[in-house]
Amino acid sequence: MSSDKGGGVTVSGLTVRHRRTLALDAVDLDFAPGVHGLLGPNGAGKTSLIRVLATVAAPTAGRVSLLGGDISNHRERTEARRRLGYLPQEFGYYPGFTVREFVAYVAWLKEMPAASVPGAVERVVERVGLADRIDAKVKSLSGGMIRRVGIAQALVNDPALLLLDEPTAGLDPEQRFEFRALLRDVGTASTVIVSTHLVEDVATACTEVTLLDAGRVAYRGTPGELSALGDERRPGQEADPLGDNPIERGYTTVLRSHRQLLPEARR
Amino acid sequence: MTTTAPGRPALRALKAPLPDRHSPFRSEFLRGLAPWTGATVTAVLLAAMLSKSVQWQGSWGGTQSLLKSAAVLLGGPLAVAAGCWQGGRERRRGTVGLLATASRGRPAKTLVAVAPLTAWVLIGYLVALVVVLAATLPYAHRGRPLVSYAVTDLTFLVSITAVGFVAGRLVPWRLTAPLLAVCAYLGLGFPAYLGSDLRLLSPAEQVDTTYVPLWWQPLVMSAWTGGLAAAAFLVYAARRRAFAVLPLAMAVAAGTLIADLGPGMWRHVPTPGVRACGSGETGPTVCVDDPDRELLPAIRAALGGLHDRLQEMSTPPYTYVANNAELGPIDVRLPSLSRGWNVVRDEVVDPAAFARETAQMLPFFGRCSTEKLTPAEAERFSKLQQTVLAWLAPADTVLPGTPPHGSVRDTDLRAPLAAMAPAARASWLDRYVAAARSCDPKKMPKL
Numbered sequence: 001m002s003s004d005k006g007g008g009v010t011v012s013g014l015t016v017r018h019r020r021t022l023a024l025d026a027v028d029l030d031f032a033p034g035v036h037g038l039l040g041p042n043g044a045g046k047t048s049l050i051r052v053l054a055t056v057a058a059p060t061a062g063r064v065s066l067l068g069g070d071i072s073n074h075r076e077r078t079e080a081r082r083r084l085g086y087l088p089q090e091f092g093y094y095p096g097f098t099v100r101e102f103v104a105y106v107a108w109l110k111e112m113p114a115a116s117v118p119g120a121v122e123r124v125v126e127r128v129g130l131a132d133r134i135d136a137k138v139k140s141l142s143g144g145m146i147r148r149v150g151i152a153q154a155l156v157n158d159p160a161l162l163l164l165d166e167p168t169a170g171l172d173p174e175q176r177f178e179f180r181a182l183l184r185d186v187g188t189a190s191t192v193i194v195s196t197h198l199v200e201d202v203a204t205a206c207t208e209v210t211l212l213d214a215g216r217v218a219y220r221g222t223p224g225e226l227s228a229l230g231d232e233r234r235p236g237q238e239a240d241p242l243g244d245n246p247i248e249r250g251y252t253t254v255l256r257s258h259r260q261l262l263p264e265a266r267r
Numbered sequence: 268m269t270t271t272a273p274g275r276p277a278l279r280a281l282k283a284p285l286p287d288r289h290s291p292f293r294s295e296f297l298r299g300l301a302p303w304t305g306a307t308v309t310a311v312l313l314a315a316m317l318s319k320s321v322q323w324q325g326s327w328g329g330t331q332s333l334l335k336s337a338a339v340l341l342g343g344p345l346a347v348a349a350g351c352w353q354g355g356r357e358r359r360r361g362t363v364g365l366l367a368t369a370s371r372g373r374p375a376k377t378l379v380a381v382a383p384l385t386a387w388v389l390i391g392y393l394v395a396l397v398v399v400l401a402a403t404l405p406y407a408h409r410g411r412p413l414v415s416y417a418v419t420d421l422t423f424l425v426s427i428t429a430v431g432f433v434a435g436r437l438v439p440w441r442l443t444a445p446l447l448a449v450c451a452y453l454g455l456g457f458p459a460y461l462g463s464d465l466r467l468l469s470p471a472e473q474v475d476t477t478y479v480p481l482w483w484q485p486l487v488m489s490a491w492t493g494g495l496a497a498a499a500f501l502v503y504a505a506r507r508r509a510f511a512v513l514p515l516a517m518a519v520a521a522g523t524l525i526a527d528l529g530p531g532m533w534r535h536v537p538t539p540g541v542r543a544c545g546s547g548e549t550g551p552t553v554c555v556d557d558p559d560r561e562l563l564p565a566i567r568a569a570l571g572g573l574h575d576r577l578q579e580m581s582t583p584p585y586t587y588v589a590n591n592a593e594l595g596p597i598d599v600r601l602p603s604l605s606r607g608w609n610v611v612r613d614e615v616v617d618p619a620a621f622a623r624e625t626a627q628m629l630p631f632f633g634r635c636s637t638e639k640l641t642p643a644e645a646e647r648f649s650k651l652q653q654t655v656l657a658w659l660a661p662a663d664t665v666l667p668g669t670p671p672h673g674s675v676r677d678t679d680l681r682a683p684l685a686a687m688a689p690a691a692r693a694s695w696l697d698r699y700v701a702a703a704r705s706c707d708p709k710k711m712p713k714l
Contacts, residue, residue, distance in 0.1 A: 092361025
C-alpha cells in the first residue's frame with residue numbers, strides 16, 4: 001500500500017439537528033489514519049456523523065476539518081471531496097450502466113485525471129473481486145455484488161479519507177472476511193471510518209473504535225480495550241445476557257453505563 | 268515509433284479505437300432513458316406526419332410547417348417529460364448523496380446528465396425531418412426546405428428538455444413529468460386561439476405557408492426559447508445565480524420583439540409569373556404556374572371529358588388557366604390548385620369533381636342575375652344549368668332541388684340530353700349557350 005496520505009479528521013462541537021431531533025450533540029472527535037469503527041444503537045448519530053464528514057449534510061453547529069481543510073470553505077471543501085470516498089448506507093446506482101461505466105462515472109465526479117481513470121477503474125474492480133463482471137450491467141448483479149460495486153466506487157480515487165456506512169450489509173461471510181482485509185490494507189495509509197452494527201467487523205478490522213449513543217460519544221478506545229471491558233464472564237452463567245463474546249459484552253456494558261451517566265451530564 | 272499498416276480506409280476505420288468507455292457522456296448517451304427518448308420522438312413525429320401525409324407531401328412549406336407543429340405540440344411535451352424524469356433520476360435511484368459528495372461542480376454534473384438526453388431528442392427530430400423531406404422530395408416543385416424551421420425547432424426542443432430537467436431536479440414528485448407534459452401541450456397550443464400577435468410567442472405558431480421567415484427570425488425565436496431555458500438552467504446549476512439575469516434579459520427582449528413585429532418577421536413569397544402550358548392534338552390546353560408543371564398531365568386528363576363534350580358545340584376551344592393569371596377572352600379559370608386537398612402527390616384527387624368545378628367557371632354559366640327573372644324563370648334557368656353541367660361534367664352527385672323528393676341525381680338530370688341524337692343535342696346546347704349569354708328566358712330551349 002502507498003505511504004501515508006496525510007491529514008485526518010477533526011470535529012469540534014459538532015451538532016446536527018433534524019427538525020426537532022438532536023442527532024449529534026456538540027461532539028468532539030478526531031480520526032488519524034487507520035481504520036476506525038463507529039458503533040452505536042439505531043439513532044445514535046452514526047449516519048449523521050458520516051453524512052457530515054462526507055459533506056453531504058451541513059452541520060447545524062460546530063467545526064469540521066477534513067484532510068487539513070475546513071469544509072465550511074468552498075474551495076477547501078472541494079479539495080477534500082476530491083480525496084474522499086463515500087459509501088452511503090443506501091447505496092444508489094444506475095442500473096443500466098455497466099460496472100466499468102458506473103465506477104468511471106464516480107471517478108469523473110471525483111475529478112480524477114482522465115488518463116488515469118481506465119487503469120484505476122480496472123484496478124479497483126479487481127480489488128473488490130468483480131473483474132470478471134466489469135462489463136456486466138449493474139442491474140444484472142446480485143445484492144452482494146452491487147454492494148461491492150459500491151465499495152469499488154468509494155475506493156476508485158484512492159481516497160485519503162474513506163467513509164463507509166454499513167458496508168458489510170448484504171455480504172456473505174467469505175466476502176465480509178475479504179472486505180475486512182481490504183479495510184486493513186486501505187487503513188495503513190488512509191483514514192477509514194466505518195459505521196457498523198457488526199461488532200466482529202470492528203474487532204477484526206479496526207484499529208480504534210468510537211461508540212456513539214444518543215448523539216454523544218460514549219466510548220473511545222481500541223477494540224481490545226472494549227473487549228476487555230466485557231471479558232470477565234460472570235461465574236455460573238451459561239449465556240451472558242450482555243452478549244456472546246467479549247466485545248459484544250463490552251459494547252453493552254459501555255452503553256448501559258453511558259445511559260446512566262447521560263441524564264446527569266445533560267442536567 | 269510505430270508505423271501504420273497500409274489498408275483501405277474502411278478497414279482502418281473499423282480498427283480505430285472505440286470511443287472512451289470511461290467517458291461519462293458516453294455512458295449517459297448509451298444507457299437509460301436517453302436513447303429511448305430519441306426513438307420515441309422519431310416514432311411520434313413520423314406517426315403524426317404519416318396520418319396527414321396527403322396534406323404535406325407536395326410542398327416544402329407544408330411539410331416543414333406541419334413538422335414544426337408536431338415537433339412543438341407532441342415532441343415538446345415528450346421532451347419536457349423526459350427531461351423531468353431524467354432530472355428526478357438521482358432521487359429515484361438514491362444517488363443524491365453520492366453526487367453531493369463529488370468535487371465536480373454542479374454545472375458540469377448537470378450538463379453531463381442532461382446533454383446526452385438532449386442530443387437524443389435532437390437526433391430523434393432530425394431523423395424524422397430527413398424522412399419527411401425525403402418523402403416530399405418527389406412531389407415538391409416549388410421553393411426549397413428552409414433551415415430556419417429546423418433551427419427554431421431544434422432550439423425549442425433543447426430548451427424544453429432543459430427546463431424539464433430543472434423541474435425534475437427541483438420538484439420531488441413522481442407525477443411531475445406527466446403533469447408537465449400536459450401543461451406544455453396546453454400552454455403551447457393555447458396561443459393559437461389568441462387573436463393578437465402574442466400567439467407567435469408559441470413556437471408552434473406560424474404564418475401562412477406562402478410566407479417565409481426573414482433571416483433573423485430563427486435567431487430571435489431561438490433567443491426567446493433558449494434564453495428562458497438558459498435562465499432556468501443557470502438558476503439551478505450556476506454558483507452565481509445572478510448570471511441567469513443575462514439570458515433572461517435576452518429572452519424578454521426577444522419576446523418583446525416577437526410580440527411587437529408579429530407577422531412582420533415573415534415575408535410573402537410571390538407566385539412566379541412564368542407559366543407552363545400543356546396541349547396536344549386531343550385534349551384541352553391547360554396552363555399552370557411553372558412550378559406546377561408536373562400537374563399538367565393529371566389536369567388535362569381530368570378535363571378530357573369536359574373538353575370532348577364542349578367540342579360537340581360551337582363554343583371556342585377554351586384554354587384552362589390556373590390561379591391568378593389574367594384571363595383572355597377564351598380562357599377559363601381552373602379551380603385553385605391546393606396541395607393536400609384537391610391535389611395530392613401530383614395527382615388530382617377527384618377528377619370528376621375537379622372537372623365539374625371547372626365547368627362551373629365556363630363563361631356562359633352564372634352570367635345572369637336571378638333578380639331580373641320571375642321565380643318560375645329563375646327555377647327553369649337553374650334547372651337547365653344543372654342539366655347542362657351534369658352533361659358536360661358528370662360527377663355522379665346528388666343535387667338539391669326538384670320536389671317532391673327534394674333531390675335529384677346527376678344521372679337523372681343529364682338523361683334527356685344523353686337520349687338526344689348528337690346533332691340535335693349540339694343544336695340544343697348552342698341555343699342554351701346563346702340564351703344564357705343574353706340572359707333571355709324566352710330564348711331558353713325546351714327540354
